[in-house]
Amino acid sequence: MHTRSAPAANGPAQFQNIWSATDDNEYDLRMLRPPVLPPARHEPPRLLTCIDPRFVTTVNGWMDTQHLKGQYSQFAIAGASIGVVAPAFAGWAPAFWDNLGASMQLHKIKRVMVVNHRDCGAAKIAYGADAVASRDAETALHRKVFAEFKAQLAQKQPSMGIAGGLIGLDGTLESLA
Numbered sequence: 001m002h003t004r005s006a007p008a009a010n011g012p013a014q015f016q017n018i019w020s021a022t023d024d025n026e027y028d029l030r031m032l033r034p035p036v037l038p039p040a041r042h043e044p045p046r047l048l049t050c051i052d053p054r055f056v057t058t059v060n061g062w063m064d065t066q067h068l069k070g071q072y073s074q075f076a077i078a079g080a081s082i083g084v085v086a087p088a089f090a091g092w093a094p095a096f097w098d099n100l101g102a103s104m105q106l107h108k109i110k111r112v113m114v115v116n117h118r119d120c121g122a123a124k125i126a127y128g129a130d131a132v133a134s135r136d137a138e139t140a141l142h143r144k145v146f147a148e149f150k151a152q153l154a155q156k157q158p159s160m161g162i163a164g165g166l167i168g169l170d171g172t173l174e175s176l177a
Helices: 056-065 081-085 087-107 121-127 135-156
Strands: 003-005 019-022 027-029 046-049 073-076 111-117 161-167 173-175
Touching: 046 056, 046 087, 056 111, 056 161, 073 087, 081 087, 081 111, 081 121, 081 135, 087 121, 111 135, 121 135, 135 161
Parallel strands: 046 073, 046 111, 111 161
Antiparallel strands: 003 019, 019 027, 161 173
16 A cells, blocks of 8 residues: 655644654544653543543643643543433433543552633523523632532542533633532
């Protein structure tokens, strides 16, 4: 099978020319210089985040400031904890709980770190626009959802630790506890 290089992508040097296309127009990712990952800590956390692309870099950067770079298992779902506990998304919960169980087994997860965010579309879908119409209402909803998530976690995994935060559009993280 003949391989040809795609045009160079913008970005760090180690990620230049990493895509190659076969004659069948199938693409695969080939890292020229893969990063060296640090050894895993004894008890890495599980990070539950939203899929909103506005927050991916900020949340992962915050995890780095907590000295957790390369140390955590991540699960992203629309709404973060909203996607796990809201009745509107009831079909999604089993995927989270099953995946958490696998992470506990594979990575010895002992705690869950939840990061919800402001201006969450999933919150509007699940609870209606009025539930997030003001900053106070939005905060109250996220605290209520986090409390429900915490209760479900305590029921399903009683030994699991938990922490929760609500991140703003400006990157400010406030506690949900």
